[in-house]
Amino acid sequence: MSELVTNFISSRKLENSPQTIRAYESDLLRFIMWCEEKGIDPLKIETRFLRTYLNSDLIANKGKNKGNPISNRSRARIKACLSSFYRFLKVEGIISENPIENLVIKFKISKQEPEALTKDEIWHLREIIKENKEYVSIFEFLLGTGAREAEACSLRWSRVYPESGSVVVVGKGGNDRRLFISRKIVELLSSLDRSTEFVFTNKNKKPYTPSMVYYRIHKLTKFLTRESIHPHLLRHTFATHMAEGRPTMSDIQKQLGHKDISTTAIYVHGSSDAKARYDETVENI
Numbered sequence: 167m168s169e170l171v172t173n174f175i176s177s178r179k180l181e182n183s184p185q186t187i188r189a190y191e192s193d194l195l196r197f198i199m200w201c202e203e204k205g206i207d208p209l210k211i212e213t214r215f216l217r218t219y220l221n222s223d224l225i226a227n228k229g230k231n232k233g234n235p236i237s238n239r240s241r242a243r244i245k246a247c248l249s250s251f252y253r254f255l256k257v258e259g260i261i262s263e264n265p266i267e268n269l270v271i272k273f274k275i276s277k278q279e280p281e282a283l284t285k286d287e288i289w290h291l292r293e294i295i296k297e298n299k300e301y302v303s304i305f306e307f308l309l310g311t312g313a314r315e316a317e318a319c320s321l322r323w324s325r326v327y328p329e330s331g332s333v334v335v336v337g338k339g340g341n342d343r344r345l346f347i348s349r350k351i352v353e354l355l356s357s358l359d360r361s362t363e364f365v366f367t368n369k370n371k372k373p374y375t376p377s378m379v380y381y382r383i384h385k386l387t388k389f390l391t392r393e394s395i396h397p398h399l400l401r402h403t404f405a406t407h408m409a410e411g412r413p414t415m416s417d418i419q420k421q422l423g424h425k426d427i428s429t430t431a432i433y434v435h436g437s438s439d440a441k442a443r444y445d446e447t448v449e450n451i
Contacts, residue, residue, distance in 0.1 A: 167198060167208065174254045181338055183314055184380045185398055193247040196224075209255070213265050220245055220271055238273035245271065281399060282406035287390055288451065294389050303354045304366055304379060308397050310448050311345045312404035312422045314338075315376035315397045321365040328352045331445070337423045345421060348448040407451045 171194050178187055197219065201208045206215055224236045224244075236244075248266050255261045283291075288309070295301040307318055313335060320336035327333065331352060337343035347355075355365060364373035380397055387395045405422055 170255065170260065171195070171198070171251075173258075174251050177254060178250065179316070179376070183316070183398055184376045185396060189243060190247045190250070193244045194251060197244070197248065209261055211265050213269050216248065216266050216269055217271060220248075242273045245269075245273075282403040283395075283399065285451070287392075288403070291386055291389060291395075294386065299354075299357060300366075301382065303358055304374070304382065305400070306351055306354055307347075307366075308379075308383070308400040309404055309451065310348050310351050312401045312408070313345060314401065314423075315379040317343065317345075317423075318366055318379060319364070319374045319376055322363055323360055323365055324363075326355060326365065328356070343423050346445075346448075348445060350449070404451070408448075 171191070174194070175187060175191050178190060182190070198208055200219055200222075201211065204215070220241060224241070225234065245266075252261065252264045252266050256264045291305070292302075295305060304318065307313065308315075311318075311333075314337075317335040317337055321333055325334040331348070332344050332346055334342050334344050358365065359367070359371070362371050362373070366374040366379075368374065368378065383395060383397050383400065387393075401422070408421070
């Protein structure tokens with residue numbers, strides 16, 4: 167079973183952030199342990215047992231809620247994880263029927279405003295890393311574009327267009343996605359080593375992986391009074407500041423690569439034009 171989990175997790179690395187990957191891995195291990203305790207084969211589980219599991223008294227095993235019942239938001243993520251896992255098993259021919267496919271269960275989730283860094287916090291972090299060119303570049307790129315870790319890692323020099331102030335990255339599903347970049351980012355990128363194929367590389371000229379990006383950004387946690395700093399927080403920060411500026415909801419949706427505009431709407435309170443609106447706002451972050 168562990169090999170199937172490993173293969174599944176590997177298959178999700180282009181689709182999900184490292185943070186989601188870690189959560190999925192933890193979710194699956196917890197689920198498999200529950201199955202073992204109940205004497206249930208996860209590959210032959212019935213839908214009714216999946217419903218029982220998702221509605222059971224699951225306890226958070228890490229983070230600020232450790233020891234307390236998990237939230238409905240976490241239950242929804244676990245359901246999404248199991249849905250992806252069993253869909254993967256069916257596609258691979260491991261199972262013939264997907265036991266979760268017809269499971270209708272909804273968890274009431276209150277819409278919460280995404281967390282974001284304040285301008286004072288951003289200033290403080292910039293002061294901390296300002297002498298490290300590579301550190302500054304990846305930090306400012308994530309903060310100034312809202313890109314996901316994997317998208318930043320996919321950026322090649324051949325797909326950087328300083329004249330138009332844009333880059334093309336590989337987004338979710340392996341699809342190309344064009345992002346605006348500010349003048350500051352253009353200048354930062356121009357100072358990096360161009361002898362490599364990929365823009366963001368380590369000292370050995372090996373391209374960054376999403377895990378490497380996560381680690382570098384997470385190391386900044388110790389400089390602020392926050393539980394955690396991670397790349398997705400920079401993405402939330404970008405979106406929040408954009409929503410407070412001139413860009414329209416459609417502008418933000420395109421820049422973030424959201425399929426559903428309702429996801430983008432969480433950040434909103436209450437073409438060439440789009441690029442101008444982007445520039446005006448990002449220059450003030």
